[in-house]
Amino acid sequence: MHELLKYPFDSQMLLKKRRKIKKELQESGAAFIHKKIAILGGSTTHDIKEILELFLLDAGIAGEFYESEFGQYWQDAMFGSPELDEFAPDIVFIHTSIRNITAFPPVQSTQEESDALLDAEYNRFQVMWDKLKERWDPIIIQNNFEMPYYRILGNRDAYDHRGKTNFVTRLNQKFYEYAAVNTTFYINDIQYFSADYGLSKYADPLYWHMYKYSMCLDAIPEFAFNLAAIIKSIYGKNKKALALDLDNTLWGGVVGDDGVEGIEIGHETSMGQVYSEFQNYVKELSQIGITLNVNSKNEMENALAGLNHPEGTLRSDDFIVIKANWNTKDRNLSEIASELNIAADSIVFVDDNPAEREIVRQSFPDVSVPQMCAPESYIRTIDRSRFFEVTQLSADDIKRNEMYRANVLRASEMQSYADYDQYLHSLEMHALIRDFEPVYISRIAQLTNKSNQFNLTTWRISNAEMEEIAKADKYIRLFGKLSDKYGDNGVVTVIIGEKDGDTLHIRLWLMSCRVLKRNMEHAMLDALVAQAQSEGITQIIGYYYKTAKNNMVRDFYGAMGFDKVLEDGDDSVWSLQIANYENQNTVIEVED
Amino acid sequence: MDTNEIFERLNEVFRDVFDDDTITVTEDTTAADVDDWDSLMHITLISAVEDEFDIKFNMKDVVSMKRVGDMVDIIQQEA
Numbered sequence: 001m002h003e004l005l006k007y008p009f010d011s012q013m014l015l016k017k018r019r020k021i022k023k024e025l026q027e028s029g030a031a032f033i034h035k036k037i038a039i040l041g042g043s044t045t046h047d048i049k050e051i052l053e054l055f056l057l058d059a060g061i062a063g064e065f066y067e068s069e070f071g072q073y074w075q076d077a078m079f080g081s082p083e084l085d086e087f088a089p090d091i092v093f094i095h096t097s098i099r100n101i102t103a104f105p106p107v108q109s110t111q112e113e114s115d116a117l118l119d120a121e122y123n124r125f126q127v128m129w130d131k132l133k134e135r136w137d138p139i140i141i142q143n144n145f146e147m148p149y150y151r152i153l154g155n156r157d158a159y160d161h162r163g164k165t166n167f168v169t170r171l172n173q174k175f176y177e178y179a180a181v182n183t184t185f186y187i188n189d190i191q192y193f194s195a196d197y198g199l200s201k202y203a204d205p206l207y208w209h210m211y212k213y214s215m216c217l218d219a220i221p222e223f224a225f226n227l228a229a230i231i232k233s234i235y236g237k238n239k240k241a242l243a244l245d246l247d248n249t250l251w252g253g254v255v256g257d258d259g260v261e262g263i264e265i266g267h268e269t270s271m272g273q274v275y276s277e278f279q280n281y282v283k284e285l286s287q288i289g290i291t292l293n294v295n296s297k298n299e300m301e302n303a304l305a306g307l308n309h310p311e312g313t314l315r316s317d318d319f320i321v322i323k324a325n326w327n328t329k330d331r332n333l334s335e336i337a338s339e340l341n342i343a344a345d346s347i348v349f350v351d352d353n354p355a356e357r358e359i360v361r362q363s364f365p366d367v368s369v370p371q372m373c374a375p376e377s378y379i380r381t382i383d384r385s386r387f388f389e390v391t392q393l394s395a396d397d398i399k400r401n402e403m404y405r406a407n408v409l410r411a412s413e414m415q416s417y418a419d420y421d422q423y424l425h426s427l428e429m430h431a432l433i434r435d436f437e438p439v440y441i442s443r444i445a446q447l448t449n450k451s452n453q454f455n456l457t458t459w460r461i462s463n464a465e466m467e468e469i470a471k472a473d474k475y476i477r478l479f480g481k482l483s484d485k486y487g488d489n490g491v492v493t494v495i496i497g498e499k500d501g502d503t504l505h506i507r508l509w510l511m512s513c514r515v516l517k518r519n520m521e522h523a524m525l526d527a528l529v530a531q532a533q534s535e536g537i538t539q540i541i542g543y544y545y546k547t548a549k550n551n552m553v554r555d556f557y558g559a560m561g562f563d564k565v566l567e568d569g570d571d572s573v574w575s576l577q578i579a580n581y582e583n584q585n586t587v588i589e590v591e592d
Numbered sequence: 593m594d595t596n597e598i599f600e601r602l603n604e605v606f607r608d609v610f611d612d613d614t615i616t617v618t619e620d621t622t623a624a625d626v627d628d629w630d631s632l633m634h635i636t637l638i639s640a641v642e643d644e645f646d647i648k649f650n651m652k653d654v655v656s657m658k659r660v661g662d663m664v665d666i667i668q669q670e671a
Contacts (some may be wrong), residue, residue, distance in 0.1 A: 012639070012640065014611055015636055015640065016605070016608045016636070016640045017608055018608075019611040044632075046632045047636070149594075206651050206654075209651065210635075210651055210654060210655075211635050213635075217636070270613060385597040436669055464646075
């Protein structure tokens with residue numbers, strides 16, 4: 001992560017040094033996914049684009065941008081343009097503001113007239129979204145509206161149908177209703193953002209009249225950061241877990257010295273209340289699927305006593321991995337990552353001690369290490385760092401902690417078996433392996449954008465593209481679901497093979513790291529071979545394209561019985577004759 | 593603040609904004625003299641100058657600035 005882009009950043013510095021930062025990010029050698037982003041603006045969007053680009057590059061997303069001519073958002077969306085058609089955006093961001101509302105109710109209007117104006121204004125937007133969907137089916141990110149910066153009716157403006165404040169509130173509400181039923185449509189909440197920033201500063205009229213900016217220049221970096229959070233989340237760049245210190249992080253005082261009665265948590269003292277509120281916040285994060293872990297220098301016994309303090313909100317069983325020992329925190333962090341089977345860079349390390357933060361930062365430059373200052377600012381620091389932006393809240397997310405807990409149980413059970421195969425049998429695994437089905441398309445597309453480690457070709461596929469692939473005759477497609485006696489892991493693996501005469505080219509093979517070493521890949525190859533044979537295929541070709549993260553599967557095809565036919569630098573091509581193929585899976589019961 | 597100091601600090605701002613360490617501005621420098629100094633970069637520049645000198649230009653100031661000398665005059669009055 002670039003130092004100048006870490007929250008809290010210096011907005012002026014970012015605006016000033018943007019060119020230099022861009023160069024540094026582009027030359028950092030990081031691996032990027034490429035996305036096309038069309039910005040359709042009702043005001044000038046130049047600086048938004050440039051700063052957004054920096055935050056996305058910093059997250060590993062290289063944006064290619066299209067900007068509409070000034071104020072042409074509606075025309076571009078409704079009628080397209082040759083340039084935009086050729087661009088074919090993955091994402092359309094519609095940057096409108098209260099300056100783009102065409103008509104507010106005049107003070108003499110009746111309730112019915114206000115309602116009619118509201119419908120007219122809303123419909124102007126909805127036809128545009130529908131048109132975009134029909135034309136490119138992109139991900140749409142739409143601003144809601146900030147509050148007006150003056151109120152003719154004063155406080156009454158909020159609740160009288162003739163007030164601008166009331167009109168904007170109702171219009172926003174209609175946007176949310178559309179968002180609730182359209183899964184690829186997201187709201188960029190500038191109403192919250194501008195309030196948080198300070199509406200008087202945000203809406204400084206100088207910037208509109210001088211430059212046709214809908215907000216003051218200084219707000220743009222934070223605005224772009226807020227917008228980038230949505231895009232990062234869509235492409236799977238969210239953080240997944242917290243590694244929390246205990247003493248003076250989750251409670252006041254040192255449990256080893258002060259005893260469990262001596263620590264500050266609960267309603268007795270004002271400081272105790274602050275820590276309680278923070279524990280509540282952390283608990284709420286776990287409820288949206290963020291995994292909680294402890295990384296503390298403590299005796300285990302004391303750590304557990306602190307976590308089970310009667311006044312605390314968090315309980316020790318809210319945590320998946322608890323490291324309470326005297327090892328260095330970077331070592332504990334790396335163990336937490338490996339026990340959860342996630343990359344260290346998806347962990348946020350929370351510690352009040354600057355020296356501990358520094359050690360972790362040194363060992364893991366990609367781990368997020370927010371600067372925790374006064375306890376009363378802990379929540380704001382983590383919240384505004386936007387680590388956990390929620391763009392989808394699937395049943396999977398809500399259940400994620402259960403799945404991790406089941407993984408820990410599996411791991412402990414594994415130790416009681418002498419033989420790994422015996423252990424796998426004991427899990428009573430069931431798999432469902434089938435051609436793509438409509439209900440799973442968005443999960444399958446999501447996996448292609450999120451999976452990095454067990455991913456042979458790292459082919460990123462959008463929802464719209466996936467729907468095309470699901471219809472095309474030239475492919476053999478398989479998804480796999482895996483469940484066992486501890487729970488259901490959902491859709492965890494995908495293969496797309498392209499037919500070419502008697503040969504099948506594997507264009508995509510990925511698997512979630514959640515189910516590594518469970519022989520699911522054997523079951524998938526068995527199913528693929530069976531399907532291929534039934535379609536007259538005699539040979540399967542597999543490709544490995546190296547990225548910064550998929551070294552794990554470098555020799556995957558070799559292990560699956562393929563022969564290497566070509567090596568080109570770090571990339572390789574493998575082949576398997578399937579006439580005498582023997583099934584490899586012996587531990588998973590497969591239904592199809 | 594003396595004029596030399598203002599120019600010294602302005603040069604730093606220009607060099608940052610245009611990412612070009614060779615820029616040296618004078619009273620008579622205008623947008624035509626600096627590569628990339630278009631209307632969009634102008635906005636960034638104004639904001640960076642405001643930040644450097646801890647001042648806020650009003651609209652009349654911004655509209656009347658035609659050359660770097662005009663900018664220096666306003667900085668001298670305000671700072």
